[in-house]
Amino acid sequence: MSLAAQIKHATYTALLELFPGADIAETSITVNQTKPEFKGDYTIVLFPFVKLLRMKPDELGNKLGAALLSTSTLFDSYEIVSGFLNMTVNDNFWSGLLQENFNNEHFGEQATTGKNVMVEYSSPNTNKPLHFGHMRNIFLGYAMAGVLKRTGNNVVKANLINDRGIHICKSMIAWQRYANGATPETANEKGDHLVGDYYVKFNDAYKQEIKELVAGGMDEATAEKEAPIMKEAQEMLRKWEAGEPEVYQLWQTMNGWVYKGFDATYKRMGIDFDKMYYESDTYLLGKSIVEEGLKKGVLFKKDDGSVWIDLTDEGLDQKLLLRGDGTSVYITQDLGTAKLKYNDFKLDQSIYVIADEQNYHMQVLKLILKKLGEPCADGIFHLSYGMVELPTGRMKSREGTVVDADDMIDEMISLAQQQTEAAGKTEGFTTEELATLYETIGLGALKFYLLRVDPKKKMIFNPQESIDLHGFTATFIQYAHARICSILRKEGLPKLPAKETFASFTLTLPVTPAEKKLAVTLEQYPDIMNDAANEHNPSLLCNYSFQLAQQFNSFYDEHSISKAENEEKKQLRLMLIIMTAQTLRHAMQVLGIRLPEKM
RNA sequence: GGUCCGGUAGCUCAGCUGGAUAGAGCAUCAGCCUUCUAAGCUGGUGGUCAUUGGUUCGAAUCCAAUCCGGAUCACCA
Structure with a gap:
């Protein structure tokens, strides 16, 4: 359980004990991270209970604060500022977190759910090369599959190729x-x-x-x-x-x-699939589902022989499912494919990564399957993403304004090379190593640029900005990682040292603000991963990783690791940076972005 | 016209299941490399959270209306 959840629960228990019989729900407790300008780590909002318990905020805060201190070992002290109860977490919690997890490769992952989930993405037509718009789809789908896998699902990465x-x-x-x-x-x-x-x-x-x-x-x-x-x-x-x-x-x-x-x-x-579907195999499917729907009376036939479903009760229109000549339309085959996927993998959830221009189509698809009583209906989830536009407007393949995927990749890699050479950072690498590095930086920048915004929102592809390797970019995260690796190399430590390495560590000195900030953020990683899964939003991992890298950079600037004041600080900081690097690697790996050890 | 999505700093975006003085990046200005990688760090400038009304102890966040932008409503895929 995350620290925030533990605090919430401890608060709930304390409130029940203090005020037996009071009508308090655990969900009504708000626990936030304390604002930097106040003393404390996590804040309990007192207002909701002030009214309920007919008590002044300060009085309630003191009672609750004292109760939490006595019943839980989590806290050191508390402070009340105008209705907010700011709890300071015991330093031992943070050092314990580090000792427990600094080399945990699976930190952030959830126990297996046993659920089968398919993520369909890419789904290209075979009449033209992949372009920039596809890339958002592809990276998003791959990242979503990664998130769902880390949160305990059996994931099938699927590609439905429109080959006819x-x-x-x-x-x-x-x-x-x-x-x-x-x-x-x-x-x-x-x-x-x-x-x-x-x-x-x-x-x-x-x-x-x-x-x-x-x-x-x-x-x-x-x-x-x-x-x-x-x-x-x-x-x-x-x-x-x-x-x-x-x-x-x-x-x-x-x-x-x-x-x-x-x-x-x-x-x-760096994208792959577990299962390929081809429309030439599946386009005839779905007819039998329609036949059955006719028998059940869910569908109806018009005079010309065409088959329809009436969705006007749902606020939608009538939708054609079979032409008058008996041939299928797009949605007919989608009905069939949905069922096929379900049967192939016994899916609990079937995610379609498709642009938001097809929101209506997907809504209708799910609704029809539901009305037909198909069990695959419930698991269908449309991961709808906004289209990528140029500053001048939408890309149109017929007008030649599309940005080609291969070209874009080439451009990003060559840009990475230019920047690396300009910065004079090519020394100590072989030619092959440099080639790999440019690819890692260029592709990382590209993926990050497309993944960093909320999928739901349409995004504007600004060529100027996309090639920037500063600020909120993969490069920034890669750089932080390379810095950590450099320190570890000099200390003669592997990326993930054995637990015994710091077996002698005992916390006796206070944790500094910069140290704590990193630890607090690290502790939140599993929650972020969970949110990314629940909200179907990999951009949360981008935001989180950037924040973590940023905090590391500040920490790095403020504290020496190798030349720490004493052995205890050195060990603490080593655990901190090892876990930071591991968490950055983990998050970026989920998104398909590699982190170099040297750059 | 119906339905859906969006509108937050000059630009690109976080924050949206209500909580403290609305945050980042870019751009811009001023500092920081004899010290573990300056692709970095520290600070400054920059806001009518589209508008109006409502709910609330408290609204960028919830509700309603309005304005603006987009998507969609095919015997196309």
Whole structure:
């Protein structure tokens, strides 16, 4: 149990003892960290009980403070300031925390829950390379999976690849028309980029054809339907669905190129998956669910044979589930996939990392499954995140304003190199070590930049700011970690020394404010991890890690570790920095960010 | 128009299940390297928490209305 929770509970018990029969709920007790300008570590807010117990704040505070001192060994002293009871925690608590946990690799993790949780993220289309918008999705999904794993769940990282449909056929048609048989090898281009180029070419050609048709006297709406290249794409989709070998083979080949490209990008990002789903396998699923829904009378059929669900009672609209010709629409296959996932892994929770533009879709999906009585419905959770925009507005792939993922990674790594060289910090590294370091810094900065804001909020990608390696960045945290590692190297200690290393430690001297600040923050880590899981918000770990690194830097500036005043202080501070480094590593590892030992 | 999300310092964001004088980073100004890594530290400047009303001992936080911005409401995916 966290210290704050312990204090809350101790307060509850003390209040019940002091005022038997009073109507006090533990949840009505507020325990906050004490503001820096007051003496104390944690503060109990007295106001809620002043009225209830008909007592003056000072009187109540004195009674409660005295009771806490006598019943709990946690506290040293208390002070009352205008309705706030500020408790000072005994120094032994902090040294105990350190001795107990300084080398605990699993500090911050929760006991296993036995729950099966799937996190689906990335979920790209195979007609273009990954771009900046995907990166937020990917890093967020990976981080969320990491958080859920550390909080005791069995996590399945899943990727649902949108490998079929009209958009894929567009790239294929354009390739047939314009590529002259080019392959990634002959064009010397990553496969996903090559295919993406032809997707762009399709749209250019399409626009051109529309223009010509309109010039010939056709109205625009008709021209959009009648453009030959669009008709060819639609024809190709029909052939694909009919399983025509030639089309099917081209489809396989081009998707193969794309997958190779994706794999390379995922690998550079340090991202992986446990399970791949392909829409070409799942797009026909869901029909049987619809059939059953019809039988149950949850769904209804219109005169043209199309199947619908009426959600007007829920404040939503009617939603189409099957076309008049019996073919499925997007949501039909999602119904099927949801059930498939559930059956594959006996999921307690199924998280979809999808942009907030699909909030309505996800709401409808869950609702339909619920109405159909599917057991997978309850576990569905839409981790909705805001879209990434440029300072000039939304990125549009058709308008070429997207920031490509591979380019962005290259840019960040080369920037890390420039900054490192400019700072003259390249000495003592081999060439390979430097390459690794630049990658660690560049990718870390990128991931942190995308993870540090609340997922729910849309974010503006400011190229200027994203490449900054100062302030609220991964670099700042990496630097603090490298500093600690440097001290440990000089002390001849490993990153996580054995417990016996400090077996002789006994606390006799007062803990300084800077020392305590670090210890207080370290103690809160498990709570933060828990919050990140409950709120589905990995940005909490960014904020926390930055705060911890910041406090370490202040501490480092104020206190010498190697040349501490005496052996006791040295040991205390070593435990502090070892645990700090371990906690930073732990938090960053959850987010997929590496910390160098030297930089 | 219906539904949903957002509006906090010049910029980017924390804080939002109500608690003390609203916090960081960037930018800007002034200091700190003969001492464990200055990618750092210390301090200053900078606020009508969109607006108005309400609830409360107490509101950036809860409620209502209004204004502004965005998303969505396809036999697209």
